[in-house]
Amino acid sequence: MEIPIMVTSHNSANNVSVNDSRRSVTYHPNIWGDFFLSYASQHKDISIAEMEEHAIWLTHARQMEEIRELVLHNDEDDLTLKLELIDSIKRLGVGYHFEKEIRKTLRWIHDAYSANDNDLRFVALRFRLLREQGFHVPCDVFCKFLDEKGNFKESIPNNVEGLLELYEASNYGVHGEEILDKALEFSSSNLHSLIMNMSNNTLSTRVREALKIPISKTLNRLGARKFISMYDDSCNEKLLDFAISDFNLVQTLHQKELSHVTRWWKELDFANKLPFARDRLVECYFWIVGVYFEPCYAIARKLLTKVIYMASFLDDIYDVYGTLDELTLFTSILRRWDMDGIDELPPCMRIYYKALCDVYVEMENEMGKLGKSYAVEYGKAEMIRLAEVYLKEAEWSFSKHKPTMEEYTKVALLSSGYVMMSINSLLVIDDPISKEEFDWVLSEPPILKSSLLITRLMDDLAGYGFEKKLSAIHYYMHENGVAEKEAFAELRKQVKNAWKVLNKELLHPTEASIPILKCVANFTRVIFLLYTDEDAYVNSKAKTKDMIKSVLVDPVTNFSTLKNPNNSVLDSAANNIFNCSM
Numbered sequence: 001m002e003i004p005i006m007v008t009s010h011n012s013a014n015n016v017s018v019n020d021s022r023r024s025v026t027y028h029p030n031i032w033g034d035f036f037l038s039y040a041s042q043h044k045d046i047s048i049a050e051m052e053e054h055a056i057w058l059t060h061a062r063q064m065e066e067i068r069e070l071v072l073h074n075d076e077d078d079l080t081l082k083l084e085l086i087d088s089i090k091r092l093g094v095g096y097h098f099e100k101e102i103r104k105t106l107r108w109i110h111d112a113y114s115a116n117d118n119d120l121r122f123v124a125l126r127f128r129l130l131r132e133q134g135f136h137v138p139c140d141v142f143c144k145f146l147d148e149k150g151n152f153k154e155s156i157p158n159n160v161e162g163l164l165e166l167y168e169a170s171n172y173g174v175h176g177e178e179i180l181d182k183a184l185e186f187s188s189s190n191l192h193s194l195i196m197n198m199s200n201n202t203l204s205t206r207v208r209e210a211l212k213i214p215i216s217k218t219l220n221r222l223g224a225r226k227f228i229s230m231y232d233d234s235c236n237e238k239l240l241d242f243a244i245s246d247f248n249l250v251q252t253l254h255q256k257e258l259s260h261v262t263r264w265w266k267e268l269d270f271a272n273k274l275p276f277a278r279d280r281l282v283e284c285y286f287w288i289v290g291v292y293f294e295p296c297y298a299i300a301r302k303l304l305t306k307v308i309y310m311a312s313f314l315d316d317i318y319d320v321y322g323t324l325d326e327l328t329l330f331t332s333i334l335r336r337w338d339m340d341g342i343d344e345l346p347p348c349m350r351i352y353y354k355a356l357c358d359v360y361v362e363m364e365n366e367m368g369k370l371g372k373s374y375a376v377e378y379g380k381a382e383m384i385r386l387a388e389v390y391l392k393e394a395e396w397s398f399s400k401h402k403p404t405m406e407e408y409t410k411v412a413l414l415s416s417g418y419v420m421m422s423i424n425s426l427l428v429i430d431d432p433i434s435k436e437e438f439d440w441v442l443s444e445p446p447i448l449k450s451s452l453l454i455t456r457l458m459d460d461l462a463g464y465g466f467e468k469k470l471s472a473i474h475y476y477m478h479e480n481g482v483a484e485k486e487a488f489a490e491l492r493k494q495v496k497n498a499w500k501v502l503n504k505e506l507l508h509p510t511e512a513s514i515p516i517l518k519c520v521a522n523f524t525r526v527i528f529l530l531y532t533d534e535d536a537y538v539n540s541k542a543k544t545k546d547m548i549k550s551v552l553v554d555p556v557t558n559f560s561t562l563k564n565p566n567n568s569v570l571d572s573a574a575n576n577i578f579n580c581s582m
Contacts (some may be wrong), residue, residue: 019339030271030279031541036262036552039255044122060249063242064097071101074108082109083125085236088133091215092231092243093224095252096294103274106133120145120162122167128215131172134508139177142166152183157190160198161306166276167191172505173215206230214502216218217291217528221250229555248555253295254500254550258285261305270313273351281541284308286548290526291425291519300428301364306359307424311386313352313419318390321348322399331391335384356383375427380440382420389414397469405475412472413452416459422519431515440515447505450498451524457491457498458531464488466535 034504044564070085086102089095098511110130117123123141130137145166147153156163173180191207191422198204209226226246265281285305292300318327333341337357342350364376389411396403403411424439426433460471462561476487504522506517530537530544536542 027278027539029575030281031545032262032548034262034266036089036258036282037266039252039259054197060242061244063245067094067239067242068098068101071098071105074105078126079109079112079126080122083122083129085239086240087125088231088236090129091223091227092239093220093227094239094243094246097246100419103133104485108137110137118144120156120159121165124162124165128165128169128172128522131169131507132216133512134506136507139173139179142179142183144568146179152186155433156157156186157194160194160203160207162208163190163194164203167210168174168215171216172503172506173500174501182569190400202232208265213529213532217499217525219522219525219529221247221289222295222529222547225550225556229296244556250295251338251552251555253298253321253484254285254289254293254301257298257301258282258552261285261302264306265309268355270352270355274316274321274348275506276315276321276348277313278537279311280312280537281305281309282548282552283537284312286544286552287526287530287537288425290529290553292523294427297429300425301432302358303363303366303428304421304425306362307383309420310352310356311383311420314356314383314387315390315417316389317349317352318394322346322394322395325467327391327394337384339381370430372433373425374434374435375438377484379420379424379427379440382423385414386417386420402470403438404487405472405479408470408475409456414455416452416456418452418455418523419444419448422451423524425519431513433515437513437516440512440517445505445511446501447512447517447520450505451499451520453498454495454502454524455527455531457495458509458527459535461488461491461495462533485544499518525527 012072046133051415074082082105086095089102090097090395106129109126123145126136127139127141127207144344145152145156156166162185170180170184171188174404188211191211195204195207195211200206209230215223224243228240228243228247229327231243261281266513270277270470285301287308290302291304316350317330322330326346326349329341330353331346331382333345333353337380339357341352360376360380363379364373367373369374372465392411393415395401402503419442419552426441444452456474460473472491473484473487476482476490477484480487480490502521510517534543
């Protein structure tokens, strides 16, 4: 029973045991402590006029305008360079500054394109960028690269750049596009074969990173950090300087936000008061940065980090700490969302429940300023529903009941927590999300169902063999009479098919607005990252720690005019120069 980041594990340090009526678990302790408290700004405020006199602000603003002009300048003889520019802007992590310009230019490229081009790299790059933008570009643009037998031509592997772009493009396939299935198998197989003999270090690095995680499944900040280090072959130095400056400025804002939530975390003191649970505040914040990194979502990140942190502890209360009687009482009190009967709860539950209510009081205050206080009720309702499915799983556990695959799936998709997190993430952003749109999300449309299936199965696949509980793998093996290998293959196939559904739902025309699509897609990408090969939330000391350091701790240093990412001018500039265009 868990929100996907909240998988119960029993293979870490820091053993915690309670009395015989409870269960036991081992988790490694919080690895960050109050590290980010030091990032709180101690400097006096600097006025806009003072900032505009500073070289950082002037250079950043000037470069932004120059890049905007480059994107808008349309030249029919230069489509390849235009596509490369847009691709670089997006992969360097600064596309959010130029969304309107990129959208306008890609519309022009879509309308102006001649289907006679035989350059594989150009065709694949154009296909990918237009699919990313939501255009339903037909997949038959790749038919010209097939031989008379319907296979990709043997000469293609000699074109590594084209092969790499074909691989990236094929990850945007939807159901019924057999040529993209063939392209994915063909390109990935050949890239794996070629990579050992590549003399170009930058190209080999790009191929390795793509094979680990394609662009379609990459988180913005992590992808930008990696691409900055690879963007050195005939690069646009002005664009690179701008991207590095932007990355460090955004990182400074994130560090300040982490300072705020770390102070909140210290005041809660859950590590001592609720020692049975995972204490993963910074990991929760990193999770939310994967969903909304842009500066304009500062309030949303702070609130969502607190929500997901509280959901993690809620999971452990049901999965580890509570007896069945306590959990039944706790759920009934949570349904009422008031303080009546709270004194009947064990001290740990009382402490937790009071903190949870306080988070939603803060949310109501913040959303009231935006005229969205009504939406907070949706968030509370989903937190209650999450507790109810946790209770159902606890009842199964205590009674030793083994549900059918159908029963398990119905409950487990909800206990993955992604309906709750999606609703809460939409209610805290400064975007117009109507009551009708909230109700639409709650109807579990195809895009949400596909996301739920991906997150649930990635979770179960990563935890198999380490978690002391049954999962989709066990149920599938039992009900279909197959071995472990076959069960893994089938569930991975289901994940792959669910990605195709998600890809389809992101193409125009869409049923939902951009903020909803972005929220669901980015949550799914976070899961793909953290649950490929291992549970990187529970065991956050290795891969997750390195990712957090690269995105939230270490600035990009090879930029001559940006010496200190924590100085007062940069700190103030980061608070004022960004306007997020949605």
